[in-house]
Amino acid sequence: MLAATEKSTAQVDGLDTAHSWHPFTQMQEHLAHPRLHIARGEGCWLYDTEGKRYLDGNASIWTNVHGHNDPELNAALTDQLGKIAHSTMLGLSHPMGSELAAALCGISPDNLSRVYYSDNGSNAVEIALKLSFQYWQLTGKSEKTGVIALTDAYHGDTFGTMAVGDSGVFHDRFSHWTFPVEHVVSPTCEEAGGIVGEEVMAASLMQLDELLELRAANTACLIMEPWIQGAAGMRLQPRGFLREVAERCRKHHVHLIVDEVFSGFGRVGPLLVCKEEGVEPDFLCLAKGLTAGYLPLAATLTTEPIFEAFLGGFEEYKAFYHGHTFTGNPLAAAVALKSLQKLQARIASGEHAATIAAFEQAVAEYAVGSPLFPVVRQRGLAAALELPEHPVAERTGLQVSLEARKHGLITRALGDSLLVVPPLVISPDEIAYLFQQLTRATEVVLNS
Numbered sequence: 001m002l003a004a005t006e007k008s009t010a011q012v013d014g015l016d017t018a019h020s021w022h023p024f025t026q027m028q029e030h031l032a033h034p035r036l037h038i039a040r041g042e043g044c045w046l047y048d049t050e051g052k053r054y055l056d057g058n059a060s061i062w063t064n065v066h067g068h069n070d071p072e073l074n075a076a077l078t079d080q081l082g083k084i085a086h087s088t089m090l091g092l093s094h095p096m097g098s099e100l101a102a103a104l105c106g107i108s109p110d111n112l113s114r115v116y117y118s119d120n121g122s123n124a125v126e127i128a129l130k131l132s133f134q135y136w137q138l139t140g141k142s143e144k145t146g147v148i149a150l151t152d153a154y155h156g157d158t159f160g161t162m163a164v165g166d167s168g169v170f171h172d173r174f175s176h177w178t179f180p181v182e183h184v185v186s187p188t189c190e191e192a193g194g195i196v197g198e199e200v201m202a203a204s205l206m207q208l209d210e211l212l213e214l215r216a217a218n219t220a221c222l223i224m225e226p227w228i229q230g231a232a233g234m235r236l237q238p239r240g241f242l243r244e245v246a247e248r249c250r251k252h253h254v255h256l257i258v259d260e261v262f263s264g265f266g267r268v269g270p271l272l273v274c275k276e277e278g279v280e281p282d283f284l285c286l287a288k289g290l291t292a293g294y295l296p297l298a299a300t301l302t303t304e305p306i307f308e309a310f311l312g313g314f315e316e317y318k319a320f321y322h323g324h325t326f327t328g329n330p331l332a333a334a335v336a337l338k339s340l341q342k343l344q345a346r347i348a349s350g351e352h353a354a355t356i357a358a359f360e361q362a363v364a365e366y367a368v369g370s371p372l373f374p375v376v377r378q379r380g381l382a383a384a385l386e387l388p389e390h391p392v393a394e395r396t397g398l399q400v401s402l403e404a405r406k407h408g409l410i411t412r413a414l415g416d417s418l419l420v421v422p423p424l425v426i427s428p429d430e431i432a433y434l435f436q437q438l439t440r441a442t443e444v445v446l447n448s
């Protein structure tokens with residue numbers, strides 16, 4: 001029954017439709033379809049305000065690691081809550097922030113020793129870009145202003161991240177107000193289809209070589225998502241590409257910014273892709289999985305030499321002037337620290353690898369070769385199942401997502417790509433359920 005302060009689903013829905021404006025959502029469409037209000041979560045499951053449950057096939061927008069309502073994460077959070085919910089990192093410190101910073105440096109490539117907190121992935125990238133720009137000014141190379149990025153990149157929705165991104169309709173309207181960036185063709189491979197992608201990788205590297213020969217002296221940094229371009233629809237990159245790019249950046253004195261906002265914290269396998277590839281970037285951006293999907297927190301890691309370039313007397317104005325009110329929030333830091341410990345244990349025990357193996361097997365069993373999904377991509381616990389081509393206006397992907405709800409599954413489609421991004425702790429039974437329900441929902445929509 002309803003608690004004294006709880007409203008009925010109809011009441012909540014009335015408030016939402018009257019007052020909310022949802023992100024990345026055509027509100028006309030949203031208002032025309034039945035809306036779903038998630039009231040609570042337990043493990044990999046979400047429960048709506050009517051008590052109906054759904055498997056969280058989207059990891060609450062790619063963030064969830066250990067499931068919802070995890071007792072250990074809750075305890076870490078409430079423990080910190082009993083001390084203080086928020087102070088500030090602007091000139092003050094707090095124990096969880098310091099401990100987490102040390103832990104993040106501990107898991108990162110050896111050269112990364114400094115952590116700059118913020119509260120979302122876009123800001124983690126903004127900070128890396130601005131640090132790079134300011135570094136070159138402080139070291140007498142203010143002509144190094146350019147940025148290189150990859151085609152189909154997504155680094156966020158703020159102006160700097162829109163500039164370095166290449167997300168077409170997401171950002172085209174704002175291109176007038178963004179700075180110019182050179183885009184190198186992103187090499188892709190269709191791993192589930194067996195194409196390794198060596199040729200496309202060679203072509204991308206040749207283009208990068210040419211660009212660096214011409215422009216390195218005027219280039220501050222190169223930014224890329226390693227292994228997978230999530231928001232582009234889980235576009236897979238050949239392994240080893242990051243290492244090749246890193247070598248070239250080093251040789252040409254161009255900073256390398258690795259955006260692991262999506263790929264980090266086990267999503268595509270390793271705790272960090274850059275570490276797995278043996279790459280030492282100048283900047284590493286972390287967010288989504290950092291707090292296991294609990295609270296907003298992001299981190300930009302960098303090196304001691306870059307940190308030192310910003311040191312000086314106050315009157316030299318070398319300090320880095322960028323900060324957000326909730327930067328490094330203690331509650332978020334406490335959860336992140338506990339989540340990291342749990343994730344490291346899960347990886348060490350082999351459970352994480354076993355989950356990925358089960359997921360891979362399910363993709364092979366239910367999706368690869370199915371006429372429902374002509375193209376399938378997967379790496380780690382991320383997959384994209386592309387529907388046969390339909391006119392955009394038919395909104396086939398959205399229809400499948402809406403139908404999937406009736407089958408007890410939450411997914412979010414990107415156009416006609418069904419993206420499957422479950423919590424990292426999903427069980428083999430839940431994986432089977434996920435693909436069975438997704439297949440059913442797709443059959444219903446395609447056969448209607």
Ligand SMILES: *Cc1c(COP(=O)(O)O)cnc(C)c1O
Nearest residue numbers: 120121122154155156230261262
């Ligand atoms: C989601 C994402 C971002 C942006 O993070 P927000 O927290 O949504 O601002 C940046 N880079 C990558 C690779 C992402 O997937």
